[in-house]
Amino acid sequence: METKVAQEPIVEYLTTAIVVLDAGNRIVDINPAAESLLRISARQIRGMGVDEALPGLNGIAEALSRARERGTSFTDREHQIALAGELVTLDCSVTPLPDGGLLLELAQLDRHLRISREHQLISQNRAIRELIRGLAHEIKNPLGGLRGAAQLLRRQLDDDALREYTDVIISEADRLRGLVDGLLGPNTQAQRSPVNIHEILERVRHLASAEAPEGVTFVRDYDPSIPPLDAARDQLLQALLNLVRNALQAVGDHGQITLRTRTQRRFTIGDVPHRLVVRVDIIDNGPGIPPDLIERIFYPMITSRPEGTGIGLPIAQNLVAQHGGLIECSSVPGRTEFTVWLPLEDAE
Numbered sequence: 481m482e483t484k485v486a487q488e489p490i491v492e493y494l495t496t497a498i499v500v501l502d503a504g505n506r507i508v509d510i511n512p513a514a515e516s517l518l519r520i521s522a523r524q525i526r527g528m529g530v531d532e533a534l535p536g537l538n539g540i541a542e543a544l545s546r547a548r549e550r551g552t553s554f555t556d557r558e559h560q561i562a563l564a565g566e567l568v569t570l571d572c573s574v575t576p577l578p579d580g581g582l583l584l585e586l587a588q589l590d591r592h593l594r595i596s597r598e599h600q601l602i603s604q605n606r607a608i609r610e611l612i613r614g615l616a617h618e619i620k621n622p623l624g625g626l627r628g629a630a631q632l633l634r635r636q637l638d639d640d641a642l643r644e645y646t647d648v649i650i651s652e653a654d655r656l657r658g659l660v661d662g663l664l665g666p667n668t669q670a671q672r673s674p675v676n677i678h679e680i681l682e683r684v685r686h687l688a689s690a691e692a693p694e695g696v697t698f699v700r701d702y703d704p705s706i707p708p709l710d711a712a713r714d715q716l717l718q719a720l721l722n723l724v725r726n727a728l729q730a731v732g733d734h735g736q737i738t739l740r741t742r743t744q745r746r747f748t749i750g751d752v753p754h755r756l757v758v759r760v761d762i763i764d765n766g767p768g769i770p771p772d773l774i775e776r777i778f779y780p781m782i783t784s785r786p787e788g789t790g791i792g793l794p795i796a797q798n799l800v801a802q803h804g805g806l807i808e809c810s811s812v813p814g815r816t817e818f819t820v821w822l823p824l825e826d827a828e
């Protein structure tokens with residue numbers, strides 16, 4: 481029986497990014513790993529000069545000419561290049577080909593750093609969920625008793641001024657229960673159906689625009705080719721809305737919020753490899769997340785805002801986790817990026 485590997489060239493399956501150049505440094509082809517690393521499709525850049533197609537690779541021009549001059553392969557280690565505004569560290573090997581072309585192999589070094597951070601994030605989320613579940617049980621039962629007793633008491637009182645006190649107990653008990661329920665997340669598995677991520681994002685943008693000051697602009701950068709996701713629409717909407725609301729609060733009266741969608745092939749979320757995932761980035765140009773806070777923002781009750789509750793992010797993370805996804809965050813002053821990874825196809 482023929483195996484799948486035999487049907488497609490092996491390079492399609494490599495996790496190392498491969499770029500093939502012709503004698504004039506024009507791009508002949510790139511493999512899927514290079515497409516996702518360089519965030520560009522092979523179709524877009526075939527035939528283009530390498531300088532023009534991949535300006536981020538300028539730093540390795542020297543390695544290219546060195547390899548050509550010497551006629552032997554050459555590896556540049558720990559090369560830092562800028563890709564789509566992010567600094568990535570690469571080991572870059574250049575090998576001359578018999579036809580005068582060059583073969584570039586780009587191995588990303590940050591990736592294993594990212595994965596260990598991701599594992600940390602996932603085990604952190606798991607611990608948070610268990611903590612919430614345990615605490616919720618301990619809180620909700622006595623809270624129910626407290627509320628019931630306040631209601632009974634209220635009936636016995638004919639003084640409105642005293643009733644106000646029981647009303648405070650009742651409404652605060654309700655608020656607390658709502659908080660705990662929100663943290664617990666939906667208790668039934670919500671119905672999933674094919675949803676269009678852009679329809680959800682447009683809804684989120686619409687809701688957020690209504691709350692946004694005039695000086696805040698939304699930029700849409702959508703990849704229209706993204707296929708429908710199998711998801712609980714309202715849950716994804718809630719998760720994304722929480723992220724966009726935070727961005728809105730961060731930028732204040734003036735700022736820019738970018739909603740960006742992309743797909744990525746062969747991507748691992750946690751331990752689960754997927755053939756295709758969608759990445760939704762919510763980017764704002766606000767002041768950024770304070771460094772002492774960033775490691776903890778997905779914990780419940782962590783907030784830097786006086787009127788904040790600190791449950792927006794843990795709820796969002798929880799909802800996305802129920803879809804087999806993950807939210808990551810990176811932030812420097814002037815650029816905060818929340819990335820939501822969602823599997824588009826079942827695990828391999």
Ligand SMILES: Nc1ncnc2c1ncn2[C@@H]1O[C@H](COP(=O)(O)OP(=O)(O)O)[C@@H](O)[C@H]1O
Pocket residue numbers: 722726727728730764766767768769770773777782783784785787788789790791792793794816
């Ligand atoms: N886009 C952002 N820019 C700056 N800080 C942010 C951003 N998103 C979240 N944060 C920080 O994370 C904290 C927690 O967010 P969240 O869980 O939604 O709770 P809340 O919004 O109630 O404070 C916020 O208080 C804020 O300090």
Ligand SMILES: [Mg+2]
Pocket residue numbers: 722725726791792793
């Ligand atoms: Mg929030």
